[in-house]
Amino acid sequence: MKVPENKLTAESPIEPIPLPEKVIIPLHQNIGAPCETMVKRGDKVLTGQKIGDSERFVNAPVHATVSGEISATTTVINPPTGQPAAALVITSDGKDEWVELEAPEEPEALSVKEILGKIREAGLVGLGGATFPTHVKLSPPEGKKIDTVILNGCECEPYITSDHRVMLEYGEKVLSGLNIIRKVLSPDNVYIAIEDNKADAIDHLEKLIVAMGFKEDFKIIPLKSKYPMGAEKTLLNTLLSREVPIGGLPLDIGVIVHNVSTTKAIHDAVFEGRPFVERVVTVTGVVKNPKNLLVRLGTPLRSLIDYCGGIDGKASEVILGGPMMGISQPDLDFPVTKGTSCVLVKESRPIREQDCISCGRCLEACPMYLIPTMLAKYTKAGRYDECQKAYIADCFECGACAYVCPANIPIVQYIKVAKSELIKRAATK
Ligand code: SF4
Ligand code: SF4
Numbered sequence: 001m002k003v004p005e006n007k008l009t010a011e012s013p014i015e016p017i018p019l020p021e022k023v024i025i026p027l028h029q030n031i032g033a034p035c036e037t038m039v040k041r042g043d044k045v046l047t048g049q050k051i052g053d054s055e056r057f058v059n060a061p062v063h064a065t066v067s068g069e070i071s072a073t074t075t076v077i078n079p080p081t082g083q084p085a086a087a088l089v090i091t092s093d094g095k096d097e098w099v100e101l102e103a104p105e106e107p108e109a110l111s112v113k114e115i116l117g118k119i120r121e122a123g124l125v126g127l128g129g130a131t132f133p134t135h136v137k138l139s140p141p142e143g144k145k146i147d148t149v150i151l152n153g154c155e156c157e158p159y160i161t162s163d164h165r166v167m168l169e170y171g172e173k174v175l176s177g178l179n180i181i182r183k184v185l186s187p188d189n190v191y192i193a194i195e196d197n198k199a200d201a202i203d204h205l206e207k208l209i210v211a212m213g214f215k216e217d218f219k220i221i222p223l224k225s226k227y228p229m230g231a232e233k234t235l236l237n238t239l240l241s242r243e244v245p246i247g248g249l250p251l252d253i254g255v256i257v258h259n260v261s262t263t264k265a266i267h268d269a270v271f272e273g274r275p276f277v278e279r280v281v282t283v284t285g286v287v288k289n290p291k292n293l294l295v296r297l298g299t300p301l302r303s304l305i306d307y308c309g310g311i312d313g314k315a316s317e318v319i320l321g322g323p324m325m326g327i328s329q330p331d332l333d334f335p336v337t338k339g340t341s342c343v344l345v346k347e348s349r350p351i352r353e354q355d356c357i358s359c360g361r362c363l364e365a366c367p368m369y370l371i372p373t374m375l376a377k378y379t380k381a382g383r384y385d386e387c388q389k390a391y392i393a394d395c396f397e398c399g400a401c402a403y404v405c406p407a408n409i410p411i412v413q414y415i416k417v418a419k420s421e422l423i424k425r426a427a428t429k
Helices: 112-121 162-169 171-185 199-211 232-240 260-272 301-307 361-365 372-380 384-389 400-404 411-428
Strands: 014-016 022-026 050-053 068-077 084-092 148-152 189-195 218-223 255-259 278-285 291-296 316-320 342-347
Touching: 014 162, 022 068, 112 171, 112 260, 148 171, 148 232, 148 260, 162 171, 162 199, 162 260, 162 278, 171 189, 171 199, 171 255, 171 260, 189 199, 189 232, 199 218, 218 232, 232 255, 255 260, 260 278, 278 301, 291 301, 301 316, 301 342, 361 372, 361 400, 372 384, 372 400, 372 411, 384 411, 400 411
Parallel strands: 014 291, 148 189, 148 255, 189 218, 278 342
Antiparallel strands: 022 084, 068 084, 278 291, 316 342
């Protein structure tokens, strides 16, 4: 499906934003278990110091992203789950004093176990927005052979350009991180998927692959620029003609997909011992100067918008992520978290939901061959079991159905409600 790209910031180099005066660090920023706090109010912390962790395997620790003092505890709505999560507030001392980084003398000599340990300790999660802990994704269950690794540089959502800029400005680190994954999983094939609207990134990485000696190992596959090409299931279908089984994962068909910002962070964690404390965020839409910013995690969204000259429009809404899959965020004091790739400020127009006219456009648009109109209808009627029978779990919330709906039915919002009800029911069984 073709959607307007609106990549306003494709030519905007990554710009570091000044250190915030205070950061808010949610203790749950990943799919899986939340962290427990390792500090208390009044404690002094250094940048990169671990301040939250868990003994659970499916978890990623969190770190202080500025040096200073733990000045408060608070609660935020956790982005991956929509549930309230405890958070730590750090007031910066303005010095940005770091913990001592433990960079290995011979990173190439690290064992797979040591590499996975470093990735875990750095708190890495999938930075495309999925926030699944990276060390877990790189530890397939025994007996599951991963034959193909795909580096996902598609970035098909309109407006977002953070991954595009990461490929252009941190290309060596992106490829170095990919090579670490190759060492961990020993796949037969490593592909780099990039949409053809990023010809400069394709060209740049092609040259780097040769210069870094990866010509025999990595293959770039340019793909048509089409929404939702970057979604894992679409990518696997297009690239390998393989389908993920219903309710399954790419690893069930021998594939693991990683995002380019994640592999850059893998390089930093393994080669430099650097915890994940900052990320690239596209700030775009109706702001005066849309930009790509390098931002410390925990920085309030308001600071990013102010740095870009403020909101340049009337009635507006702020979306975390892109216009298709993003989540509306009314609170501008909400912090940038590990999964924040974009802050989109949109002019909002009141839209009235109408009755379904059975036009079938949502069926044609759905890349998973679901029946989105039925999912919305079942949810409205509270018939969540029917949603389950209609394979709601296979919906990856790409938003294509809602985008084409002439009746303005917020189908994805209904789907999210049904999924959340089903999760609650499963938890109480
Ligand atoms: S959001 Fe809509 S179009 Fe996308 S996978 Fe789900 S049901 Fe299909
Ligand atoms: S696109 Fe909208 S109006 Fe058309 S069938 Fe789907 S839900 Fe109904």
